[in-house]
Amino acid sequence: xxxxxxxxxxxxxxxxxxxxxxxxxxxxxxxxxxxxxxxxxxxxxxxxxxxxxxxxxxxxxxxxxxxxxxxxxxxxxxxxxxxxxxxxxxxxxxxxxxxxxxxxxxxxxxxxxxxxxxxxxxxxxxxxxxxxxxxxxxxxxxxxxxxxxxxxxxxxxxxxxxxxxxxxxxxxxxxxxxxxxxxxxxxxxxxxxxxx
Amino acid sequence: xxxxxxxxxxxxxxxxxxxxxxxxxxxxxxxxxxxxxxxxxxxxxxxxxxxxxxxxxxxxxxxxxxxxxxxxxxxxxxxxxxxxxxxxxxxxxxxxxxxxx
Numbered sequence: 001x002x003x004x005x006x007x008x009x010x011x012x013x014x015x016x017x018x019x020x021x022x023x024x025x026x027x028x029x030x031x032x033x034x035x036x037x038x039x040x041x042x043x044x045x046x047x048x049x050x051x052x053x054x055x056x057x058x059x060x061x062x063x064x065x066x067x068x069x070x071x072x073x074x075x076x077x078x079x080x081x082x083x084x085x086x087x088x089x090x091x092x093x094x095x096x097x098x099x100x101x102x103x104x105x106x107x108x109x110x111x112x113x114x115x116x117x118x119x120x121x122x123x124x125x126x127x128x129x130x131x132x133x134x135x136x137x138x139x140x141x142x143x144x145x146x147x148x149x150x151x152x153x154x155x156x157x158x159x160x161x162x163x164x165x166x167x168x169x170x171x172x173x174x175x176x177x178x179x180x181x182x183x184x185x186x187x188x189x190x191x192x193x194x195x196x
Numbered sequence: 197x198x199x200x201x202x203x204x205x206x207x208x209x210x211x212x213x214x215x216x217x218x219x220x221x222x223x224x225x226x227x228x229x230x231x232x233x234x235x236x237x238x239x240x241x242x243x244x245x246x247x248x249x250x251x252x253x254x255x256x257x258x259x260x261x262x263x264x265x266x267x268x269x270x271x272x273x274x275x276x277x278x279x280x281x282x283x284x285x286x287x288x289x290x291x292x293x294x295x296x297x
Contacts, residue, residue, distance in 0.1 A: 016207070023214060072256045093221050137253055170280075
């Protein structure tokens with residue numbers, strides 16, 4: 001058995017198991033930790049697929065930055081408040097499982113008919129990936145996809161500004177009646193105490 | 197690479213289906229959001245698999261762009277959840293239903 005087959009069959013069950021663990025965990029912190037395991041397994045899959053740059057990006061951006069952000073928000077909102085279990089849509093849960101199972105079966109049939117489970121990827125990828133993956137990816141990114149790359153930077157700036165606007169606590173607008181009442185109180189000191 | 201490409205695609209499909217189950221069954225907004233992340237990653241995996249299968253780097257570039265957009269999306273989504281929590285001190289999506297019908 002070649003080594004990459006062994007690595008695949010070690011990490012694929014871990015990926016599926018951690019995804020299931022994320023779904024059944026009641027606590028959001030445990031779910032987030034299972035998601036980290038899952039993202040790491042997907043990063044290993046990238047390595048098997050000859051994409052070492054995306055392997056590094058996956059670990060740094062997803063398992064690092066994004067999950068830290070998730071855990072930060074979980075801690076901010078309070079971890080010790082499990083939601084009450086109450087079902088408003090009784091049909092939804094079994095229907096979701098049935099549809100997901102149907103999707104996997106359909107995908108299995110489509111893969112067997114289309115790609116085939118014996119098809120191995122062609123060997124010519126080393127030529128595409130020359131001299132190494134990062135350099136080849138940079139050439140494609142900065143030559144063929146330069147404009148989308150610049151648009152992405154604009155998107156990131158817009159997202160950063162939008163988040164700052166959305167997350168700040170707004171000072172409550174003072175209405176006209178309130179300012180009148182404040183002015184009246186200031187004009188007649190002692191009016192608030194009422195009759196002595 | 198000796199592992200058949202279809203195995204990676206099947207793994208990606210299974211992870212996508214599990215993410216869908218999470219989105220449809222959980223009521224905690226944060227857990228729904230994590231399930232969406234799972235779905236995004238499953239699709240990224242299939243993009244990279246197709247890139248390997250067709251010996252073309254475009255799939256990897258697309259996966260890279262999708263990661264960048266996902267980072268922006270996570271930041272905005274978490275800010276929405278925090279704003280929702282401040283307003284009604286609950287992140288149960290059943291509690292936020294003013295715009296339902």
